[in-house]
Amino acid sequence: MNNKKTMKNKIVIALSGNPNSGKTTVFNAITGARQQIANYPGVTVEKKVGHVTHKGRKIEVVDLPGTYSLTAYSxxxxxxxxxxxxxxxDLIVDIVDASNLDRNLYLAVQFKELGIPLIIALNMVDVAESRGIRVDHQQLSTLFGTPVVPIVARSNRGIQELLDKVLEVAQEGQQWHPAVISYGTDIDQSLDEIEPIIEGSKIFNKKYPSRWRALKCLEGDSQIIELLKRDPSLGQGIDAICKKTSKHITDTLEEEPEGIIADHRYGYITGITKKTVKRKIEARLNLSDKIDKVLTNRIIGPLIMLAILYVIYVFTFSASEAxxxxxxxxxxxxxxVASSVIAPGYLQSLITSGIIDGVGGVLGFVPLIMFMFFAIAIMEDSGYMARVAYMLDRILRWFGLHGNSVMALIVSGGISGGCAVPGVMAARTLRDPKERIATLLVVPFMNCGAKLPVYxxxxxxxxxxxxARMMFYLTLLSWGFxxxxAKFIRATVLKGPKTPFVMELPPYRMPTLRGLLIHTWERTWQYVKKAGTVILGFSIILWVMMTFPGPSKEQVRSFEDQRIRLTQSFLASPDVNEWVKDEKGLAGLNDLYDSYSKATKENDRVPLADSNxxxxxxxxxxxxFLESDRLSKQETGDGLLNAAACYINYTHDIINVGVQEQQSALKGTIAGWLGxxxxxxxxxxxxxxxxNIALVGGFAAKEVVVSTLGTAYSLGDVDPDKAGSLSERLKNNPDWNPLVAFTLIIFTMLYVPCIVTVIMIRRESSWKWAGFSIGFNLIVAYFVALIISEVGAALGLGV
Amino acid sequence: MDMKKIIKMREMSNNQKGVIKKVSASGDIGRRVREMGLVQETPIQIQGRAPLKDPVAVKIRDYVLTLRNNEADHIMVEVDE
Incomplete structure (x- = not known):
């Protein structure tokens, strides 16, 4: 094809291999930090591309997803x-785990059949040797017919030699040479029959070797069956051969062609590995197996798992606090800075209350999320996450989920304080679309870090x-919900069979710091990017909703009039006349009161007032004294007391007018109207x-619920950002009681996912499911909250 | 001579060894287990079971594979009597 053209500029290599073969480590070792992450066109599979210059030649490295095979099923x-x-x-570098050669070569055989120039990077030869497995790589190269380079990617051993080999093979500019492997007489015969039909047909391009396509016909590969539909007569001809072969094999061998093909591939591999792999010791328990005897033990295993999750929780929160x-x-x-630089008005309000508060509220979580991801990266890179999935699969399966769903649930807040955005991304490891979407839909129920301030x-x-006990109950409740x-969704809208749980327990490995940092950074950056941009937009929208159209001029004037009237009647009161005579005097009193009460509160030295x-x-x-209920008769005469009482009443009235003004201002906005x-x-x-306004705001990000409640219930003079003071105000408000509070807690736990999560759900599934997620969660939240509210009231709790 | 018998993988006890004689699973499960190396004449050893006795962990071809009991039902293994 365009081989010659690309040869001139740069060499393009594809990096491939089984999951856990150390592919990522090799990729990092080759490309260092120079890598870009994108998605393969049209799908959510991540595509990592890195670059390296070796001996003056530019090499582009494309990281293929880790797979065990090349079917069309995932x-x-x-x-x-x-x-x-x-x-x-130009060529493919297949990373093969030397300690697990058979299964790793299964993929390599398929590359050979595809015909693409191939180099085998025999990774982790050190681990293999420590287990008494020695691979004769020259013999392997001869028998398998491809170059083999032994490497230890973790310590960069063999990477230069691998790149040398890449240049060497690319220099030769090899054509594709599909290898022919025998699958026994029956299959070989039908391959011989199908191959010329495909060769002669016009519906197929020449990108795939015809024998590969013939094999895929026999395997029942969905992609090729789709293609065959374009030419029904041809399709029927091939279908007839496949059916005949299948029937013959089923009758004689009680097997399906697919099984026979796999058997032969493994037979071919075993034939080679028997001659190339030498074992010093007969398979004994290796270190990894011994660790598993403890970590997946029936009784201690789950206890250790809980302990580890608890430690992660403590670590994440304590480390990220500062x-x-x-x-x-x-x-x-x-x-x-913004307040001092920009003149008060809409612009200042937009930038401070809108943008900085909104974006800052979300980005403020970045350290927490980063530590969370770091802990999760340790669990993944060490191989422990697979054990968690293994131990919990039985439970999750009952709910229609999969062992691998556990990861998404934990990241989203299964141990309180996660985030549903990376949680949704973590669901990618699920192969079955129904199990994956069910997981996506329920992860927003977990107690993410943004819900914690509300609680x-x-x-x-x-x-x-x-x-502490309430937090613990809320964690249990969120898991329960x-x-x-999930069980409900899997029994209704996403009904379908359970997918197989055929999963490798990779050997335990000490994670490398570089790997951990790269993992952590990639995920954190995705969060920052998404949260940063989306939240910016929504912060502005929310600010507009809570600011406009705002109070009318008449309303503003009426509150101003009220204030003037209160002041006038205060000044007119005979009791105060002795101390304060006009507005100037009142201002002096206010100032003195402020500084004096502040000084008393902070136990500072009370400023000396000048004699007048x-x-x-x-x-x-x-x-x-009156305010603190400590009366001291010696110092206060009756007239003074009366004046003080007057002043107290006056200030309370003024504050009340302020509150009413704020509330009417809030009511006069779009958000207020909606609320x-x-x-x-x-x-x-x-x-x-x-x-309601607070909950609407929470759609942007759950922590907005608290700040909005703060604004909505603010008493003018109290700092609305202080959670403690908001708690006080709610406690003292007659509309609130423990039942309402608990109802709101549960409602917040369950109602709509935040907008960033919704966008992520859409990215991982479709708008349909993202929309469903909003509707479904709202309905669940409403009815659960309604039940709590009604049952609570019936039990007389709402007092 | 040792007597041999063929049982389902689910029925094997922990640490028991055997040789796969037949994989009767088809479709997705059949494909998954085969590509992971569970094919005829492969020696295996039961490594252990999850806390709720399901899934089962099997040592095969120098690595550990886990699968659910209902998937293990499709795999017939020859073991010592």
Whole structure:
């Protein structure tokens, strides 16, 4: 094809191999940090491309997905296959685990049959030798008919030799030479019959060797069966041969052609490995097996698993505490700078309350997520994650999920504090689309890090005595909801058979720091990129919704009028006349009160007032005494007390006007309108328009629920960002009680996934399922919350 | 001489050795188990079972493979009596 053209510029090699063969390590060893991640066109399979210059030649390395075979039954295998025949790389480097040669060569045999120039990189020869397995790589090269380079990718051994070999093979500019392997008389005969039919047909391009296609016909490969439909007469002819062969084989050997083909491939491989692999010791328990005797032990295994998950939880939270604080401080600082640089008004509000708060709220989680990913990378790279899937498969299967779903559930918040965005991405390891989509749909039920602040505020306000226990119950509840929702989904909209659980338990390996860092960085970056861009957009939309159209001029004026009236009547009161006579005097009183009460609260030295303010100071003292219920008759006369009481009433009234103004301003916005309309639906749950606004905001990111509740319930003078103070306010609000709080906790746990998660679900499935996820979660959340609310009320808890 | 008998893989006890005599699974399961190397005449040894006795872990061709009991039912193994 275009072989000659690409030869001139650069050499393109495809890196292939079984999962766990060390392919990623080889890729990193060859390309270092120079790699790009994209997706293969039209699918969500990741495509990593790296570059290296070796002896002056540019080499482009394309990392194919790790596969065991080249059938059309999994997306990864189709992607690998299509890439090879459509893009025609100069050659393929197949990473083969030397300690597990038979199974690794199964894929290599198929590359040989495809005909693409092939180099075998015999990886982990050191591990193999430590297990008493010695591979004669020269003999292997002779018998298998391809160059073989022994390497140890972890310590960079053999990588230069491998690249030398790549240049050498590419220099030869080899054509494709499909190897012919015998599958026994029956199959060989029908291959001979089908091959010329395919050769002579016009519906096939010449990208695949005809014998390969003939073999795929016998294997019942879905891709080729699709192709055959284009020419029905041809298809029928081939189909007849396949049926005849299949019947003959079933009658005589009680097998299907596919089985026979696999048997022969393995027979061919075993024939070679018998001559090339020498074992010093008869298969004994190796170290990995010994570790498994403990880690997957029936009784200790699950206990260790729980302990490990708990340690990850503690590690993630304690390690990320300081960096999360730094991020918060950074965004606070940024906010201050923006406030001081930009004049007050819509622009300042947009940039501070809208963009910096919104984006900062999400990016503030980056350290937490990074540590979480780091811990998960350790579990994956060491091989432990496969054991978790193995131990939990029996339980998950009952709920219609798969052992591999556990990863997605844990990442999303199975141990509290994860994130559904990487959780959704983690579901990629599931092969079956139904199991994968079911997993995607239930991961948003887990307690992600953004829900924790919501829980913290509500638990702090209404269940302060049981904080830890409540969090534990909420973790259990989220697992329960997720699993039963999965069971429901798998019994209704995603009905279908369970897929096989045929999974390798890879040998335990000490993860390399480089591998861990690359894994962690890749995932974190995906989160930052998605969250950063999407949240930016939604923060602006949300800000608009909560700012516009805003109060009318009449409303603003009416509140201003109220303030003026209150001030006038305060000043007109005979009790205060002795101390404060006009507005200027009032301002002085306010200032003195502020500084004095601040100083008292912080136990600072009380500032000395100059002599002409002595009278005013005694009034301020009286006010503070009255407020703190500590009356001291010696210092306060009746007149002073009356004036103090007047002042206290006056300030409370002014604050109340402020609150009413804020609330009417909020009601006057799009979000307020929406919140009020929603009250008809949410009243049975005990949610008023303010809670509704907060929940609408939570669609952007769950932590917005807390900040919006803070704004909606703010009392003007209290810092609305302080969770503690929000807790206080909710506790003292007559509309709130433990039942409403618990209902809101559960509703927050279950209702719509945040927008970033929805977008990720769409990317991993379709708009249909992303939309379904919103609707389904809302319905589940509503009815569960309704039941809690009704049952709670019936039991008399809502008081 | 040792007497041999053929049983389902599910019925094998932990650490028991045997040789695969037949893989009767077809479709997706058949393909998966075969490509992982479970074909006729392959020696295997049961490595252990998950805490709920399912799936089962098998040592085969120098690595450990796990599969569910209902998948192991399709694999007939010759073991010592």
């Amino acid at each position: 997306l990864e295998e189709i992607v690998a296959r299509d890439f090879l025949v459509n893009e025609r790389p 960096p999360v604080g730094w991020f918060e401080a950074f965004f606070d600082g940024l906010n201050n 913290a505020v509500l638990i702090g306000a209404f269940f302060p005595a049981h904080k 997720a699993l039963f929702a 303010k002595q009278a005013l100071l005694s009034l301020v003292k009286a006010v503070l 009020q309309r929603l009250e008809t639906i949410t009243r049975p749950l005990g949610f008023d328009y303010r809670t």
